Amino acid sequence: MLNEKTIFILKPDMQNNKLIFDYFVKLLKINKLTVYKKERTIFTENMIHEMWPQYIGDVISTRMLHNYLSNKVIIIIYITGRQAIKKSLKIKYKIRSRFAVSPIQNCLHCPSNNIEYIYDRNVLKGEKQEISYSNKKCPYQDRERYSKVTEKNFLRIADRLWIELSQNKNYFDYYYFVNKNKLHFQYQLVLVENESYVYDLSNNYVASVIYNIIPNLNILSIYLCIMNTISNGESILVSSNDYETLVKYKQELEKRYLLGKVIESATRNS
DSSP: OOEEEEEEEEOHHHHTOHHHHHHHHHHHHHTTOEEEEEEEEEOOHHHHHHHOGGGTTOHHHHHHHHHHHTTOEEEEEEEEEETHHHHHHHHHHHHHHHHOSSSSSOSEEOOSSHHHHHHHHHHHHTOOOOOOSOOOOOOGGGHHHHTTSOHHHHHHHHHHHHHHHHTTOOHHHHHHHHTGGGGGSSEEEEEEOOOOSSSOOOHHHHHHHHHHHSTTOOHHHHHHHHHHHHHHSEEEEEEESOHHHHHHHHHHHHHTTOEEEEEEOHHHHO
């Protein structure tokens, strides 16, 4: 089997942590992957948009990515070896599962296939790329409802969340801190990740729909729930002793292409 080539982009939280970097080097040796080139580059906002176009239209994630990477020195590691792409994905998963602070602050990036490798490599070279991901757009019939939450509101939440995470708080610990009171009711409405819909929904759209359907939730709590759902497959959205109201919320969410389920609280049962 011929050797493959791929790259690792080492993000600031990994560069500044010797424990993570040493673990990365150890995993490269275990997987018999060879570093044949290293370089440093400064990520511009345009490079961020091209490297992660799936966040276009997601104001909060884009703002946090800019805070995290924009105008920062980034280390690029060029790798070669048998099944380099497959092995690098396993390395990325191991490091992120152990050290990632949040879905944004996640230590490192590597391509998932050869097409993405070529795309990422060319972005790093400064070559103009045709975006390889579809932009996330909300369905036409919901644009008026979606626009009720302003970009200013989203940016305010993004900056607040970034401040919290910059104080060395783990995203998932912060999520449970903000939402701890949801465990004290009999029933829970759980937001469930669903990739079967035709629409590729932006996080902005999802947050706006939830905000308009469930009036007692704030945008920060909603966004934390969305990101936790992306990471873990599902997340508690709201709790209540009123089962019928939660079922009604669930039905309204499904009309807007969001998937949920109403369950009995495990905490109450235990």
